[in-house]
Amino acid sequence: MRADLLRQLAEFGQENDQQATRREERLLNITPDTGPFLALLIKAMQARAVLEIGTSNGYSTIWLADAAQTTDGHVTTVEVNKARAAQAHHNFQQAALADTITLKVTPAESLLPTIASASFDFIFLDSDRTQYCVWWPLLHRILRPGGLMVVDNAVSHQHELVDFLALLETEAGIETSLVPLGKGELLIWKQR
Numbered sequence: 001m002r003a004d005l006l007r008q009l010a011e012f013g014q015e016n017d018q019q020a021t022r023r024e025e026r027l028l029n030i031t032p033d034t035g036p037f038l039a040l041l042i043k044a045m046q047a048r049a050v051l052e053i054g055t056s057n058g059y060s061t062i063w064l065a066d067a068a069q070t071t072d073g074h075v076t077t078v079e080v081n082k083a084r085a086a087q088a089h090h091n092f093q094q095a096a097l098a099d100t101i102t103l104k105v106t107p108a109e110s111l112l113p114t115i116a117s118a119s120f121d122f123i124f125l126d127s128d129r130t131q132y133c134v135w136w137p138l139l140h141r142i143l144r145p146g147g148l149m150v151v152d153n154a155v156s157h158q159h160e161l162v163d164f165l166a167l168l169e170t171e172a173g174i175e176t177s178l179v180p181l182g183k184g185e186l187l188i189w190k191q192r
């Protein structure tokens with residue numbers, strides 16, 4: 001049943017984005033093959049505390065939360081757009097995942113400084129790419145040693161991530177790998 005919902009949401013997102021004339025109207029969901037990839041990572045590392053930045057209507061969140069249910073985990077997801085967040089809230093209920101997800105309707109830059117250090121095992125970053133360099137010190141702080149961060153659009157919008165990639169290269173204790181799946185998934189492992 002959840003698989004049916006995910007299929008419907010993937011189709012809805014693709015049709016919506018083809019018809020949308022303005023960027024704000026697009027849902028910009030992850031590709032359908034990215035969902036199982038993120039879920040596998042969460043299960044393989046037995047991640048329990050999961051953070052997503054950029055919920056949109058909750059398509060990727062449902063994949064993350066479906067995996068988190070198998071680890072007895074929980075997903076916190078943050079979205080600044082109220083209309084998108086309302087759609088996500090509805091979809092979380094449809095997926096029977098409302099108890100596994102906390103949706104924060106606020107700018108990520110307001111939420112991140114309030115989070116305790118080393119709070120998250122897994123972070124999925126799919127938001128405003130112009131802010132990634134600014135957010136990085138906060139993201140690095142709240143990711144636990146041994147934790148994993150995944151950044152979407154690392155191939156589709158590689159040119160927008162040049163400065164972020166350069167910044168990561170200067171950071172000790174960080175290993176990265178670019179996986180050419182979906183829109184390109186950049187894996188960032190915090191060794192220590």
Ligand SMILES: C[S@@+](CC[C@H](N)C(=O)[O-])C[C@H]1O[C@@H](n2cnc3c(N)ncnc32)[C@H](O)[C@@H]1O
Pocket residue numbers: 027028029030053054055056057058059060061078079080081084106107108109126127128
């Ligand atoms: C690419 S979409 C996320 C798609 C979603 N992860 C999925 O696959 O279904 C990016 C989202 O980030 C949100 N966003 C942009 N800037 C933000 C910010 N500063 N704080 C929180 N959310 C933000 C946008 O409103 C948009 O819904």
